Amino acid sequence: MTAVTAAAGASAKKPKVGSLERQRRWTMRGTYLALCVFVVIFLIPPFYMIMTSLKSSAEISAQKGNPWIAQSPTLDNFVYLITNDQFQRYFLNSAWVTGLEVIISMTIAILAAFSLSRMGFKGSQVISTGVFLTYLVPPSLLFIPLFQLVGNLGLINNTWVLVLLFPTLAVPFCTWIMIGYFSSIPKELDEAALIDGANYPQILLKIFIPVAMPGIIAATIFAFTVGWGAFLYPLAYLYSADQAVLTVGIVRELIRGDVFAWGTIMAACVIGAAPPIIIYTFLMDYYVAGLTSGATKG
Numbered sequence: 637m638t639a640v641t642a643a644a645g646a647s648a649k650k651p652k653v654g655s656l657e658r659q660r661r662w663t664m665r666g667t668y669l670a671l672c673v674f675v676v677i678f679l680i681p682p683f684y685m686i687m688t689s690l691k692s693s694a695e696i697s698a699q700k701g702n703p704w705i706a707q708s709p710t711l712d713n714f715v716y717l718i719t720n721d722q723f724q725r726y727f728l729n730s731a732w733v734t735g736l737e738v739i740i741s742m743t744i745a746i747l748a749a750f751s752l753s754r755m756g757f758k759g760s761q762v763i764s765t766g767v768f769l770t771y772l773v774p775p776s777l778l779f780i781p782l783f784q785l786v787g788n789l790g791l792i793n794n795t796w797v798l799v800l801l802f803p804t805l806a807v808p809f810c811t812w813i814m815i816g817y818f819s820s821i822p823k824e825l826d827e828a829a830l831i832d833g834a835n836y837p838q839i840l841l842k843i844f845i846p847v848a849m850p851g852i853i854a855a856t857i858f859a860f861t862v863g864w865g866a867f868l869y870p871l872a873y874l875y876s877a878d879q880a881v882l883t884v885g886i887v888r889e890l891i892r893g894d895v896f897a898w899g900t901i902m903a904a905c906v907i908g909a910a911p912p913i914i915i916y917t918f919l920m921d922y923y924v925a926g927l928t929s930g931a932t933k934g
Contacts (some may be wrong), residue, residue, distance in 0.1 A: 680908070689713055689903035696898050713903035722877060723904065726885035729910075733795050733881060734863035737802040741859040744807050746852065749814030750840050754826060763813055771808035778804075779872050786873065797873045798866070798881070806862040810855035817851030818844060853919055861912060882908050 683704070688696065690706040690713075700836075717723045751757075752764045782801060791797040820843060829839045845852065871882045880888060884902045890897050 642780065668703045685902045685905055688898055689906050691899050693897070693899055705922065713899045714907070716900060717904055717907060722889060723885070725878060726882045726889075727907070729795055729880065729885075730864060731884040733798045733802070734860060737797045737806065737863040738856060740799070741803040741806040741810055741862075742852070742856055743854055744803065745810035745814050745859075746840070746845070748807070748811045749818050750836075750844060752811075753815045753818040754823075754839075754844075764812075767808050767815075768812040771812065775805060775868060779869055783872060792873055793875055793879055795874065795879050795881070798863070798870060801869055801873075802863045802866065805866070806859040810859055813855045813858070814848070814851055817848045821847055833903055857915060859921060864908075864912060 676794050687704060687706050690709040690711070692708065692712065696706060706794050748767070752760045752767070782804075786792060786800065791800065825843055825847075826839050829843060834842070863914070865883065866881075867883045870881045871887075874880050874884065877889070882904075886901060886908065890901045890904060
């Protein structure tokens with residue numbers, strides 16, 4: 637009798653399948669609703685930027701009609717920028733500085749992550765934690781002492797100063813991502829390679845880099861974003877037009893006192909945002925996979 641009563645009580649407490657299904661549907665609806673609201677809010681600024689870039693100065697000044705729609709779309713702003721020698725200089729400066737910064741940052745990050753995660757020397761865990769903690773230091777606190785250091789080297793107003801300084805922003809986080817990804821690789825692989833007579837550089841080049849390519853791509857995307865979108869350091873260290881990069885050049889050349897060439901500014905922003913958008917579009921899966929592994933391993 638007691639067993640029957642207990643079974644009946646357990647069955648009464650057990651939630652019904654229909655109730656669970658309704659709760660799941662409402663949860664999914666709420667999740668999708670919140671996601672839609674977030675997407676709309678997130679897309680408003682780029683949509684307005686694109687619409688403004690397609691307007692002429694007269695249409696922007698007139699302030700008539702719907703401000704969210706270009707009444708007479710034109711590509712004059714883009715044509716002006718693409719054919720402008722100074723804007724081309726800004727774009728090329730950003731491109732080569734970012735390219736060198738990515739190469740330097742990833743070389744240091746891969747070597748450091750492999751050493752810290754697989755070679756197992758004394759204090760490697762402490763160093764790994766310290767590497768990530770350096771990423772948490774705000775760049776706004778570092779650019780003043782760094783200004784004095786690079787000034788002593790004679791690199792002020794020289795784009796090479798950015799090649800030297802940008803890796804200090806990218807290497808800590810890239811190393812942390814790569815430590816997590818390298819740590820997720822089974823140790824039997826490098827142990828078998830060591831038994832077969834391979835040394836650590838061969839293990840890194842022939843085993844770890846091919847296997848950890850998603851993590852490398854994720855770290856590379858982050859390093860590219862750091863260099864391409866930086867504003868504070870170029871603004872502080874570069875002051876001549878021929879040395880400026882894209883982010884600073886847009887502000888210095890397209891804003892004259894209290895006169896804002898909004899159409900041209902927005903067109904320049906669209907052009908500047910295109911490379912990161914293209915990269916993220918094609919490599920997003922690798923970026924998510926690399927960040928997920930780096931956040932859960934190591």
